[in-house]
Amino acid sequence: MNEQLIEIHDLYVNYKIYEGILKVLNGVEFRVGVKEKVGLIGESGCGKTTTMRSVMRILADNAIVPKGSILYKGRDILKMSEEEIQRIRRESISMIFQDPTAALNPVFTVGDQLMDVIKYSTKENLTKEEMKERAIKVLKEVALPDPERILKNYPIMLSGGMRQRICIAMALVSANELLIADEPGTNLDVTIQDQILRLIGRLVEERGTSIILISHALGTVKGLVDRVYVMYAGNMVEVAPTKELFSEPIHPYTIGLFKTVPKLTGGGIPEAIKGRIPDYINPPQGCRFFPRCEHAMPICKKEKPSLKSVGGGHEVACFLYE
Amino acid sequence: MVEGEILVVEDLRKYFKTAQGVVRAVDGISFSIKEGETFGLVGESGSGKSTTAFTIMGVYEPTGGRIFFKGKPLIGGVKKRPLSLKKDMQMVFQDPGSSLNPRKSIREIIELPLKVHKLYRGKERKRAEELLRMVGLPVEFLDRYPRAIGGGEKQLVAIARALATEPSFIALDEPTSALDVSMQAKIINTLLRIQEELNLSYLFITHNLSLMRNVASRVGIMYLGKLLEVAPASEFFHKPLHPYTKMLLSSVPVITEEEEKLKPKKIVSRGEIPSPVNVPPGCTFHPRCPECMEVCSKKEPVMIEIEPGHTVKCHLFNS
Amino acid sequence: MKSIGSLLSEDQRESLKRNWHKFSTNPLSIVGLITVLTITFMAIFSPWIAPYPQSWGRWIDFSQASLPPSWKHPCGTDIYGRDILSRIMFGFRYDLLMAVCILAMVVPSGTFLGLVAGYYHGTWIDTVIMRITDIFLAIPSLVLALAICALLEPSLFNSMMAVSLLWWPWYSRLAYSLTSSIRNEYFVQAAELIGANPLYIMFREILPNCLSPIFTKMTLDVGWVILIGSTLSFVGLGAQEPMPALGNMVAVGSKYMPDYWWMTIFPALAIAFTILGFNLLGDGIRDLLAVEEI
Incomplete structure (x- = not known):
């Protein structure tokens, strides 16, 4: 190999x-x-x-x-x-956990959490706009419809399958x-x-x-x-x-x-x-x-x-x- | 009522009021269970399969429809039912961790039904030992507490408790879903052996199709509170008719090549289960259905019999 | 010790040992336990261990009056010449007795009401019991106690009744919330499907599973009950002179502040230590139970 x-x-x-x-x-x-x-x-x-x-x-x-x-x-x-x-x-290296609910913080929006991960995953100095663009890109990658709206949502507003996809998106970033x-x-x-x-x-x-x-x-x-x-x-x-x-x-x-x-x-x-x-x-x-x-x-x-x-x-x- | 049917469910409904609106957890389902058989209900979360079992047992009072047990109608919830009926119908729950009181010894747990029904008076201890042996547990377990035994063993104790009053019908709500495969095999084989010995009838509920194949004699598939297809187990798996059945089968993780051949290839799973508060109009499955037609979103299909014992609720067959 | 040990089963002894191990890893819990044990010891044996047992009552010895702390009187004496340390020991006795009596009335009644309301969740029984509970909770507790005490003759017994009246709703709330969640556990449903009667289910299936949190709350409450009792005696509505309750010792001494500071400071410290001790112990027990639930 x-x-x-x-x-x-x-x-x-x-x-x-x-x-x-x-x-x-x-x-x-x-x-x-x-x-x-x-x-x-x-x-x-x-x-x-x-x-x-x-x-x-x-x-x-x-x-x-x-x-x-x-x-x-x-x-x-x-x-x-x-x-x-x-x-x-x-x-x-990144890890996706079993329980998608426990891995997301309920008091922050999906966008906040995803953009945090994006910010720390790179040495580049990204502007807010660029981070948002990247966030939308990864959400599209995990086949989530209407990523703009999802970024503004809190985890509780999404179904289990969608939350799992977001966890995958977050894991993929790093x-x-x-x-x-x-x-x-x-x-x-x-x-x-x-x-x-x-x-x-x-x-x-x-x-x-x-x-x-x-x-x-x-x-x-x-x-x-x-x-x-x-x-x-x-x-x-x-x-x-x-x-x-x-x-x-x-x-x-x-x-x-x-x-x-x-x-x-x-x-x-x-x-x-x-x-x-x-x-x-x-x-x-x-x-x-x-x-x-x-x-x-x-x-x-x-x-x-x-x-x-x-x-x-x-x-x-x-x-x-x- | 047909001879040999122990349980008949007719147009059963159970609605719940929630803050978001009315949830039609079980919405007009009909089926029957023959004496000595295992009738399986499969479905995903929110399909209403557990609610069906709980309503039959009387934990919930039905919103509508009728249930007949041994030819007699069951009225209301568990509090209104006669004691003799509770002796005859029992249930095993999904989570073995919460189905045994942590503050009681296994002996107290198994002897409770005997005391309530005044059975085996003075011989409760012997009967409890006999029950433990029946489910394949050592009699030393009697003096232990639930926390000192494993999850699978707890479930076997729960089965022993259900068997204590010599019921003729047991509802099994996902009895092995929280357990590993080797424990699952042990519990399923125990259940099937006891069924043979005591001529029990089971209502078996699971989301695991592979398990269902090996347990049930007839299978019904539920989606958002409705039964979509009912068929004898072998036919259900070899000749699935409803697109949802096919989709479920195609999603099952399998390990052998022979199983791979059984999986429908053309249909892949897509979409998510809608919220039970906002059930789609017409056929509830139409937004995810790969063979959706115009009529599907407008009119609800009716259940029709394609072959003897094989019924399906889909416009593809409603011509 | 051995005879107690043999009363328990192997399983129970093992779990006691494990719990003690967990409890003892937190030094604050140990501090709480030692404080509580010391206070309880002094309360029970005060007539025998107090250096001046006669200081309990209407003893007057002006030759010893208003002495500052010394080797002979570690906490000084009051204006009648009574030894303050001895009086604090007796004070523990009265305050603890009051707390125990109050909790003995409040815990069973509150728990019972909460248990019944929780078991019949959603029915009229639930509504009636819980609305009455809410009404009691809505009135500021100290105001209620003061009002009742002012209405009746000020005495230790009446102040105990007043505190009891404002304390039971907390237990009915707690038992209610515990019962409402435990009644949905499968083992309760199993007992219902078997046909066990409601009393059996409430007292034998549900209640034993509520006891740990209730016990924890009781431990925490001992301190608070003493504080409220002391507040009542401080404003003159509780135990009356010459009864050595900690609250009225503070009240009486406060007239001679700051010159005779020891008359107030030592009883006040005693109150503070009591509350601190019971709170630390209660926290320790709560952590213990929380860990076990995971």
């Missing part, structure tokens, strides 16, 4: 809470190339959002990063000064290199979600930005990304080109997960993978999936498998394939 934009290597993130230490990320390996579209899927609580928050360096106060590196164009984000990371957030979309449109209806996903797909294509699309609804990433990571309990367990992953998953967790998704073709839903996501205070040693795995071997209990290539860009962290 081409040049790497983000390279996460052996990243650990813990959270300190009253009961003890939650060992959430457990040596995450993750890469996004320039102009690459990557999906990240996994059930809630598997660490998807924690991983992406580490990239933006917006982890909660009680988070600790004991080990690991996140390279942005070869430089470690975790070691950057506050100014540098601020600049990256303003100009290069996402010159990478857009991280955390479950975009999950709270919205399927027909609206479908439109939002198609919109994001078109925009990243046109602008040549990379994208990381996070989702727990497995199907949503399928039509949009080149490569998909599967995450389980703080580890990347499998990564493969999209088509290959969906047609031939090989990690026992991925196989189990795909089976339990209800299919449009019908035929019932196979019984779920037994057990549940481990307790992060005392996670299992070795492979975190082994207590639930039907192929568990003695080695799985002792050692943690690392991502190994099985050819064709398909990697899996499982002793079955070593």
Whole structure:
């Protein structure tokens, strides 16, 4: 592949809470190339959002990063000064959050908020007119009708789908290199979600930005990304080109997960993978999936498998394939 | 009433007065549920599918129309209904977090219906254990509090509570929408197994079409308070007629190639759901409909039967 | 301690421990708790720990009159020669007792009315109860209390009645808003669909979920009730001489300001500390509950 934009290597993130230490990320390996579209899927609580928050360096106060590196164009984000990371957030990487309502301030108009983002995203000294022009331009890009009027509106006056589009517009302004979309449109209806996903797909294509699309609804990433990571309990367990992953998953967790998704073709839903996501205070040693795995071997209990290539860009962290 | 129908809904209406005007949440829908079957209602937000369930259960008093349960008309809201009826109809709610009282133990929660209906007197404990086993939870859960168990387990407790009085009908309002797929699989399979064992009838409400395909025997699709199409599940997914059904199906995220083939290709989703206060005239779907004709904005189509058991409300078929 | 511990279930003990941990991370809450515990201790044991217990009543000793603070009398003495520190300790006793009595009348009645109105939200019951509540809230509270006290004979009991009358609407408002939102929770609807009767739903399903915010408000209110009680005794409408209520000690002492400043300043400081202590404690408890709700 081409040049790497983000390279996460052996990243650990813990959270300190009253009961003890939650060992959430457990040596995450993750890469996004320039102009690459990557999906990240996994059930809630598997660490998807924690991983992406580490990239933006917006982890909660009680988070600790004991080990690991996140390279942005070869430089470690975790070691950057506050100014540098601020600049990256303003100009290069941006994130769309799950809940479009929470991301917009209800007491300012859409125009105020959008123009603020525009002002800080560039070093040029823009006049008010120029900022407004740019704001209208991005609103047009996200296919919002009548952008002039929308600029004057308060968030509450707009529908959920429109708010999500505005969040995308705001993210696009500062996402010159990478857009991280955390479950975009999950709270919205399927027909609206479908439109939002198609919109994001078109925009990243046109602008040549990379994208990381996070989702727990497995199907949503399928039509949009080149490569998909599967995450389980703080580890990347499998990564493969999209088509290959969906047609031939090989990690026992991925196989189990795909089976339990209800299919449009019908035929019932196979019984779920037994057990549940481990307790992060005392996670299992070795492979975190082994207590639930039907192929568990003695080695799985002792050692943690690392991502190994099985050819064709398909990697899996499982002793079955070593 | 036809033999074997446990619930019949005729021209049901439920309007709400809001500051912006009258919301016709449910606006003249008719359907029936056969004994032992699962009737599914799908629709997006604001379609009125949950309101339909709440009105049937009596949480809301209907504005108009009639509901028959086992041949007898249901009158008014839950406060006016006889206790025996409450024993026979139960409901499972969408949000397992809020459907269990955080201040009560699982035992108190499951034993409440037994105490109210004076069932299994003196053997409440045994019955509660039996119910937990029925939904596949360990009996040690009885002494725990809701906050100490996971979301999926809470939902299983809610199901156990609904089953306590041995009802014959349960309304399930998006029972798995707040849960992960593996928990969803467990809950759905539990529900289907219990349905088989106890010959229950379900009204199953969800926005998830893929899930509906695997659960319901018949499906009705709602949009802005109206039923647009009703069909047996297999036909509904293989031969959708209404443009809205097609649009929904084409928007469903899927993972396999076989599913991809089922999705209508020609229709892509567009437009937004209008505010329920300002429902478009004529066919409510016409502003988003790719096959909109002149008549659609003027006259409301009527429900007609295309094939036995497959009805649709669209001018394309109203010739 | 062990016997109390064994009364609670594992789950409850665990949550107590967790709450204490959260509470103790805020030093201000701890300051509040210590202040409140000290005041309560002095109030309960004042007859035994006060250095001059006879200072409680009509004791006169002109040889000790109007002495400034010294080792013998840390807060000085008043014009009759009574020890002010002892009188402050007794003052805590009366003021706390007054606050407890007032809250004991106000909280159950206000909560009950709010609970009923909230459960029958939108019906005539709601309208009647809440409009009466609003009327009481619309009258400036101190004016009402002053009017009632002036009308009746000034005494501790009458001032307590007056404060109670103006305080219950706050609890009915609070219980009303809590109930109106909790009644829409699915667990209440589930109980209705099961067929549980309204009293069961109100008292067993809804009320236990209202108790934490009401308890928080109670803690915060102790300080305010004492302040209003003190205001009433300051203007001569509450507890009467020689009863050592903090408010009338301030009032009596104020005649001798600034020469005999200790007669006013120490009781006034005692009032301030009491209110501060209960407010800090109440804030601590409120933060605790707010965090738990997320």
